[in-house]
Amino acid sequence: MQWTEFGVFTALFLLVSVMGFAASRWRRAASMEHLDEWGLGGRRFGSWITWFLVGGDLYTAYTFVAVPALVFGAGAMGFFALPYTVVLYPLVLLPLLRMWSVSKAHGYVTPADYVRGRYDSSLLATLVAVTGIVATMPYIALQLAGLEAVLRTMGLNGSGLAGHAPLFLAFVVLALYTYHSGLRAPALIAFVKDLLIYVVILVAVFYLPTQIGGWGSIIDDSAAVLSRPDPDTGQASGSILLGEHNQLQYATLALGSALSLFLYPHSLTGILASSGRRVIRRNMVALPAYSFLLGMLALLGYAALAIGVEPIVNGATGEPDSNTIVPVLFDRMFADWFAGLAYAAIGIGALVPAAIMSIAAANLWTRNIYKEHLRPGATPAQEAKQAKLASLVVKFGAVLSIVLIDPQFSIDMQLIGGVIVLQTLPAVAVALYTRWLHRWALVAGWGVGMSWGLWQLYLIPKDPVTGQGHFGGSAMPLSDFSLFGWQPLPDVRTQIYVGAVALLLNLLVAVVLTPVLRRSGASRGTDHTSPDDYLATGAGEGRERVEPGTDEVRAG
Template sequence: MTFNPITFSVFLALLLLVTVMGFVASRWRRAPDADQLDEWALGGRTFGPLITWVLLGGDLYSAYTLIAIPATLFSMGAIGFYAIPNSIVLYALGFLFLPKLVSLAHENGYVTLTDFVNDRFRSKSLSLAITVTGLLATMPYLALQLVGLEVVLSALGIGGSAAGNGFMRDLPLLIAFGILAAYTYASGLRAPALIAFVKDALVYIVVIAAVIYIPIKLGGFDSVFDAASKALAAKSTTPKSASPAVAVDPSVYMTLGLGSGMAFFLYPHAITGVFASRGAKTVRRNMSLLPLYTVLLGLVALLGVMALAAGITPHDGNPQYAVPQLLSQMFPSWFTGVAFAAMAMSALVPAAIMAIAAGNLVSRNIYRQFSRRPVTAKGETRVSKFVSVLVKAGALVFVLTLDAKTAVNFQLLGGIWILQTLPTVLLGLFTKRFTDHRPLMAGLLASVIYGTWAAYGVKSATGGPFGGSTATPFFLSSPIYIAVSALILNCAVLAAGSLLARMLRPAPRGTEPETAPPVSEPLGQRAG
């Protein structure tokens, strides 16, 4: 990867613009009482349909999405298109349960999903399990955003493997981390919300230009798909290929799309974006309009096909460089700078939201809930700010000291784990009689243990563990997404545990609780 001064100048100018926006956001729509966690972490819960739309779009379609989805198509073929049905599932499920959850969040002052679980089931052990699961799922996801940013910097020729070894290799990433940490600390969720407007506009411009201009240069879409299929066929017959294209079982494709879609809005950063909305009506509108991004995602995936057709040879054999190299090869230098800036912003926006979400979990559901002393609103917000910087530093250390494949493996585990919180959320929202937390806890623990064990047992191309996210469970004859098989086990343990609890401790006739214990006052008012 070579340094181009024009590309770098355009990239730097756009990054400086959004950096200024990140700090200016601290005064944007700011309420007089900025010490409340609602204000810093959720933007005062005042975001309307448009702001929520771009914020959730910035959260959903990250640098990892823009780089890894085409890279999957580049290296493995059509399996990469699973992201399309995935997004269809997540919006349908979001329309089902998010409006009701947001209404409860506004009414009772929930900042995190754990707040809802704690209020609904009144169990510290279950609440702590949900909190820890959320944190463990978020950290590698955050690290992957920094991996995506490192790929962009390396493609620019100023960082990563393009800068050789030593301190200069990591300096650009350290500078980007410092800027990200500073404006997130100062502005909270308002910073990524404001930057998301620029990020989304640039991503749309770059992707639409690419799917029009590149096929013209390559002779049309017929030529693109023909050349790509030949390139994939050549990969599948090359023994030394790191990730040869293989035939994928339909059950894998379907369950990857289904399981990933069901999991997304359970992630803490996704819930943070949703809870910042003005109310249930805003969320319903967004679940109806966000599928527009699915069209964009399909076009993004096509970039991997175009990279195959263009005969791109990825830097260091890493398919994640396929799209940056394709754009550098096809477009003039100034437009490549715009494209790289869009990718970098696609890392910075979700990374900021993820760090804020992790800070909220620690401050609200560990620090405050288990503190022996009264916790003030200002103290709670201060802890959340500090943790948001700490988790970004942890993700940075993770990226700088470990192989990127390790981050991918942990992110795969995070997807398996976070899906196991679905029964707790849905039962809490849509059933009034279910108040026993013990079957939920048993199902969560059993499925997390099984999912981790199953993922560890999948052999990688080098013979080591954690080679993928699919396996064949003992009760099926075809491989499926491990998170889905773990969820099936979760539901089975939950059903058996609930039946056993009723048999061993039957409630006296007429005294079985009809509703969850009432909330005495909004959570947002209890601090201090």
């Protein structure tokens, strides 16, 4: 047991827990018994708060644990997260402005609320809501995996269910302060989390090379380690350069991840909580600063390779836990007090997004399942109560994901979730610009894309050597692509992200069926939004004028 590290970690964990409970008094509303207050913080967060909230929401244990672990295990493939975050913000800026405006105009809390209003389809909105909830589960599980890796490195590494006991305790604390304070809790804690992360990573990136020969030596040593043949397969585990079979996988992973990120309900929750379009614009300009942090974090995977870090064996499963790579690196290279500080940064960096994700999933359940189908006459107070209870259930489901699913790399939890949530892109993102696609065509496209994507994910073995297990990753060789038994590329070993293929099938079905349904006279429903709704501004933003030749606006 590393008592000094554990003491520093515990002190900071208790600090943010107290902040989480106290957050209900921060910018206190007349009543927290309303989804706009509990689930969206009153929709009045300014530029700084939104920057920390959205940054804390998007740069998670995925960034601090999973990406360096993938670089450690596979090399260059782990850097797909960099081009993904580079293209992300220009790609989503204009759609997010439109989503914020139409949500402000109609009081929408979730993307499924918007789909319900746009297509007048309870079924399509429910599918979007269920998809968002299911996709969020493995993403929350990834956060908890990062937290558990830190606890394991400090010595809390028991066997069986007892090995997960510290995680259960952290889950209870997270659940309680989220239930009490809603979105204000992670928004306040995000300030501490970002401060800790920047301090720890900047020190690590500049200090570590001085101890192990500089970055040139680190990269050379990593290349040598990755090129060694695996004793089981006879093949190298990875490379610092992409190979002929994974370049397409790299590109589709980056693009698919960029397209999916703001389809996740928690990402939109941070945007809808902001006070206006100007806040969103400023944040889309400032958030790429986190991409610089991500690149530095990824390099820690090479540093761990260079000094011969070995992952800690998970006492609960008996398998090496690749998530422990960065924590073990800090344990070996830094004083105990600084390692404890780093562990707290990682742990808090997992708790902030886990809280936001559970709140977003709870909002979906409450507005688009509970109120839509179970209790249409629910009052705002009943909605808030239901959302609080649902947030507890979501966290419990994420803990079960940790116990029951053990992919080769924890980053696959997020990538699997991405395959799922990408299937809502036609109904949510495309609909922000056109309503040409028929609502029943969107339902059919969702069904095809989701069914095919989940089946392919199921077929990916957890153990690539023996071919045993399921849901072992998110990439497939093109030779495995099959349409009703027909394999058009039987000998092509090039890998591709499953989500990209599933989305293409989804769009193809929706585009082909739309003219057929229109000619058949199938009802398209009533669009409850208007063009002006997509340009609505926040309080104090002033009038805006439409730019010639576009549907975008500038402050007048």
